[in-house]
Amino acid sequence: MDKEEKKKQKLEIKRKKLQERQEEASIVRKIVLACLLFIIITLGIAGTSAYYYVKSSLGPMDETDEEMFDIHIPIGSTSTRIGNILEENGLINNASFFRYYIRYKNESGFQAGDYQLSKSMTMDEIIVALKEGTLPQDYAVSFTIPEGRWLENILKIISENTNHELKDLEEKVKDEQYLKELINRYTVLTEDILNEEIRWPLEGYLFPARYDFVEENPSIETIIESMLTRTEQVVGRYLDDLEDSEYTTHEILTLASIIEGEAQKSEDRYKISGVLYNRLNQNMRLEVDPTVAYAHGEHLSRTLYVHLEINSPYNTYRITGIPVGPINNPGEASIKAALQPEEHNDLFFYATNEGNVIYSETFQQHQEVLRKYRD
Structure with a gap:
């Protein structure tokens, strides 16, 4: 091979290497460009999504729904x-x-x-x-009913803030003729409230909220019916859940009152509701302490074994299933939880003095919890 051919060969090799470098550089540029485009598109999508998320969060949930x-x-x-x-x-x-x-x-x-x-x-x-x-001064009469109060305590609050005597209020809410009139007017009320074993027929139906009246001395009927109207409005928001439920409205309000009596934190309502449903599904007694206190007609600082012996349709340590009626007047959060229980396998729970609730799947686990915290 002469010198001229060797020179041509070297030049060809250099040309090919240069071409390869150019092709590699082109590929790199394409990759970089593709990455940049991907990043720009991703940021654009993220930015647009964030914009619409913020916009939707700040805007009305349904601008056509003025209820x-x-x-x-x-x-x-x-x-x-x-x-x-x-x-x-x-x-x-x-x-x-x-x-x-x-x-x-x-x-x-x-x-x-x-x-x-x-x-x-x-x-x-x-x-x-x-x-x-x-402002309270905008009204002649104003009072607030906290969640979970017994009906007899609600009547005391009404009596203290109006000109009505406690005995007159008690007579009115037990007046069978008046109760039948209310049943005909309010869909949330049924003949279940007329069960002779129920202590207060309207227990569970007087919605906890603030009530304001322009008139200086609103009648007992006006006050009671204002509270029933609130209950009807709240329960009405969950008609679909009620239609799907295996329990009646009266039973749901009874479960809600138990949840109200047990849950100290909002996040526990749905899980406690799940425990109640699990026990009912397995035909177990509910065994919840607030029902025992209600059966005795007094708030117990601690439920003792002697308290569990009371023969009452409210005592869930002796009866199977849902009690005869609500044991207090629950708020909306507890009513919703009673209709939308959390799904899990727990059958027991124990509320500590600090307000924490500990859940257990088995009786043995529950006994270990009791030994740890009660002792």
Whole structure:
């Protein structure tokens, strides 16, 4: 091979290497460009999604739905609790977003009390409404019924805030003729409340909330029927759940009252409800302490074995199934939990003095919990 051919061969090799480098560089550029495009598209999609998420969260849940919902904000509620209440009632998308939003806007001064809010309201409108509140002096008579109170305690609150004597209130809510008139007017009421074994026929049906009256001395009927109307409105929000339920409205309110008596934290309501359903499905006695206290007609600081011996249709340590009627007047969160129990395998629970609830699947596990915390 002469020098000229060797020179041509070297040049060809260099040309091929240069071409390979150019092809590699082209591939790299294409990969980099593709990555950049992917990142840009991803960021664009994320940004667009975030924009629409924020927009939907700040906007009304349903701008065409102007039905007013009665919302109760308990005294001392944190922003987290308020957000949970609004989310549970379908007024906002996300309780956490609500909490971060009011922190971002540095909002404060929310007022405890009862409000009428609708799904057509934006988050900013809801915030304004919760800050304005309703002043008691706007009304001649105002009082608040806390969740979980016995009917006899509710009547005392009414008596203390009106001109009505306690005995007159007690007679009215036991008047069979009046009760039958109410059954004909309110779909939430049925003949179940006329069971002779029930202590107070309207127990469980007087909705806990704040009540305001313009007139100076509203009649007993006006007061009672205002409370029944609230109950009917709240229960009406869950008609689909009630239709799907194997239990009657009376039984659901009874379960809700037990949940109200047991749950100290909102997150426990659904799980406790699940325990009650599991026990009912296995034909086990419910064995919940608040029913024993109600059977005795006194609040017990601790349920002892001697208390369990009482022969009462409310004592779930002696009867199988759901008690004859509610044992207090539950709030909406407990009513909802009674209709939407959490699915799990637990059959037992124990509430500690600190308010924590410990769940167990077996009796042996439950006994270990009792030995640990009771001893």
